[in-house]
Amino acid sequence: MTLHPLPTSKDSADTHDEWNLRARGETPTQRLDRNYGELLQEVRVAQTGVQFLLAFLLALAFTPRFADITEFQRWTYVVSLIMGAAATALLIAPAPFHRLVFQRRLKRKLVRATSWFTLSGLCFLMLALGSSMMLILDVVLGTGPALWISGGIMAWFMTWWIAVPLWNRHRFGHRLVLSRQPDSR
Numbered sequence: 045m046t047l048h049p050l051p052t053s054k055d056s057a058d059t060h061d062e063w064n065l066r067a068r069g070e071t072p073t074q075r076l077d078r079n080y081g082e083l084l085q086e087v088r089v090a091q092t093g094v095q096f097l098l099a100f101l102l103a104l105a106f107t108p109r110f111a112d113i114t115e116f117q118r119w120t121y122v123v124s125l126i127m128g129a130a131a132t133a134l135l136i137a138p139a140p141f142h143r144l145v146f147q148r149r150l151k152r153k154l155v156r157a158t159s160w161f162t163l164s165g166l167c168f169l170m171l172a173l174g175s176s177m178m179l180i181l182d183v184v185l186g187t188g189p190a191l192w193i194s195g196g197i198m199a200w201f202m203t204w205w206i207a208v209p210l211w212n213r214h215r216f217g218h219r220l221v222l223s224r225q226p227d228s229r
Contacts, residue, residue, distance in 0.1 A: 076151040083158045084138065090162070091135050094169050097176060098128040116187060120179040127172035134165030170205060174198040 061072040070078065101124055104110060113121070138158040145154055177197050181190035 073151070076155050079155045080151065080158060083155065083162055087135055087138060087158075087162055087165075090131075090166055090169060094128060094131045094135055094165070094172070097169075097172055098125075098132055101125045101128050101172075101176065113183070117179055117182055120175055120182065124172055124175040124179055127168050127175060131165050131168035131172050134161045134168060137161040137165075166205065170198070170201045174201065 061075065064070045064072070064075045068075075101121070104121065138154075138161055141157055141161070142154060174194055174197060178190050178194035181193050184190075185193070
């Protein structure tokens with residue numbers, strides 16, 4: 045095992061590529077392929093959730109009780125629907141982007157765009173989930189408790205989806221890592 049210093053955020057892509065070659069035996073092209081594959085796995089997880097949520101929201105407008113909701117509930121529904129549609133568009137965006145840049149030697153741009161689509165889509169998914177919870181809790185408990193509970197739910201999401209990853213990135217992002225020497229086959 046060998047210690048390899050991780051590149052810092054100030055380092056260029058070339059330095060990251062050099063580190064990956066030393067630590068993983070991975071060329072820049074292999075790294076981009078791996079990064080894209082990892083991003084697609086993340087997108088697949090998120091797509092399932094957003095598809096169920098959007099299907100629920102689309103069907104909700106056609107239920108008999110929908111005509112009886114308050115104006116606040118109607119606007120909360122509209123916000124949820126828009127956020128769900130935005131999340132869906134962003135989480136599906138890597139597929140058409142890939143199709144349109146396929147075999148154009150734009151893999152680095154594809155990986156960066158897919159990363160941006162994924163992060164943005166997850167933010168919209170979080171907002172869609174929070175506003176959907178607000179709608180459901182408002183119908184069940186009333187506006188006051190719904191505001192508090194859905195606010196707590198949003199804080200919970202923000203803790204695990206944003207704060208903890210950023211804290212780990214800040215705290216551990218520049219440490220040395222143990223890695224095996226690349227096979228010399």
